[in-house]
Amino acid sequence: MFKEIKTFFNKPIETVSSSKDKWIFIVFVSLFVTLFLLVFQPFGINNFDPTHSISQAFLFSVIGFGAVIGLALGVFEFIIGFILFKKQTLLVFFLRTLAELVFVATVIFLYYNVLGNFHDWHFKSYIDFIFNVSIMSVIPIYIILLYIKNRKTKQAYQLLELKPKLELANKYVSLQSSNGKDSISLTLNDLLFVEAEDNYISVSYIERDQLKKQLLRATMKEVEMNLNSEFVLRCHRSFIVNMNKVDKVIKEGHQIKLFIPELSFPIIVSRSYVTKIKALLDTHHK
Numbered sequence: 202m203f204k205e206i207k208t209f210f211n212k213p214i215e216t217v218s219s220s221k222d223k224w225i226f227i228v229f230v231s232l233f234v235t236l237f238l239l240v241f242q243p244f245g246i247n248n249f250d251p252t253h254s255i256s257q258a259f260l261f262s263v264i265g266f267g268a269v270i271g272l273a274l275g276v277f278e279f280i281i282g283f284i285l286f287k288k289q290t291l292l293v294f295f296l297r298t299l300a301e302l303v304f305v306a307t308v309i310f311l312y313y314n315v316l317g318n319f320h321d322w323h324f325k326s327y328i329d330f331i332f333n334v335s336i337m338s339v340i341p342i343y344i345i346l347l348y349i350k351n352r353k354t355k356q357a358y359q360l361l362e363l364k365p366k367l368e369l370a371n372k373y374v375s376l377q378s379s380n381g382k383d384s385i386s387l388t389l390n391d392l393l394f395v396e397a398e399d400n401y402i403s404v405s406y407i408e409r410d411q412l413k414k415q416l417l418r419a420t421m422k423e424v425e426m427n428l429n430s431e432f433v434l435r436c437h438r439s440f441i442v443n444m445n446k447v448d449k450v451i452k453e454g455h456q457i458k459l460f461i462p463e464l465s466f467p468i469i470v471s472r473s474y475v476t477k478i479k480a481l482l483d484t485h486h487k
Contacts (some may be wrong), residue, residue: 205287209292210290210291211290211292212291213289214289214290215299216294216297217278217345219453219454219455223279223351223404224351225339225346226278226342226345227274227275228271229344229345229363230270230274230338230341230345231267232267232270233261233340233445234266234267234338234341235267236261237265239255240305244329250486262316265316266310269308269312270309273304273305273308273309274301274305276304277300277301278301280298281300282301285297285300286300297454301378302331302334302335303349305338305469305476306330307330309330309334310327311333332346354451362377372389373386373387373388374386374387374388374389374392375427375429376395376402376404376425376427377417377423378417378418378419378425379418379419379420380418383418385414385415387404387408389406389430389432389433389443391408392404392405392406392408392428392433392443393405393407393412393442393461393462393464394440394442394443394459394468395424395440395442396440397439397440400415400418401416401419402417402420402421404467421435428441432445433442434474434477434481435474436468436471436473436474437468437471440468442468444459444478446461447459447460447461448460448461448474450469455472455475456469456470456481457469457475457478
């Protein structure tokens with residue numbers, strides 16, 4: 202039971218990660234909160250007066266709240282969150298969102314009291330601010346995450362259409378250690394990827410439907426020469442990947458992520474290899 206719960210909360214999740222997505226998130230939430238406060242005037246900001254009209258002073262105050270929220274979100278997204286919450290798992294997402302809401306509420310509480318000469322400097326009021334900010338933020342946070350997820354899904358689908366529809370080769374390949382003492386022979390149909398590990402290379406492959414690994418003392422350059430396949434490509438300083446085994450490709454800005462079903466993590470294509478990977482996808486687009 203505990204293991205299942207741990208697995209659930211350690212599940213990878215798509216979040217606001219690129220600088221572009223962070224700016225979209227900041228601007229959208231700031232504008233949403235500003236308009237929400239102007240239109241609905243919740244939490245007694247109109248002194249509970251149903252006849253209250255939007256004066257110039259009230260308008261500027263609300264715009265100020267929106268600007269401060271944007272500033273607080275920017276500080277958290279680009280500095281605090283970047284330092285403290287690097288993993289993209291479900292548990293980290295919940296903790297990050299909670300921390301961000303508390304941080305934004307704290308900044309707004311300070312701003313509100315500075316404007317009002319600290320007339321509401323009470324702990325209960327601070328807790329109310331956290332609750333109110335959370336209530337206001339749930340909708341825009343959900344909308345923007347849904348938008349980003351749908352956009353990335355669309356990008357993934359578009360790139361997946363370019364995935365080469367290749368016949369898996371039955372060709373046998375043999376990988377040997379530099380001293381020739383150790384070796385492994387397998388078909389390209391079974392090879393998943395090769396990863397550099399210090400002075401060794403780790404060969405990941407499928408054997409009887411099980412993921413297996415074998416270490417060899419060799420260099421990535423030697424592996425490339427031994428494989429000599431059009432579809433087994435170097436995509437990173439530390440990775441050689443069998444493109445036949447990639448079932449999903451996601452593009453985030455200038456970065457490309459390759460997903461293999463048997464792996465719980467994506468393989469990143471570094472910039473120096475992006476052109477070669479794209480060329481293969483384009484060449485075999487059908």
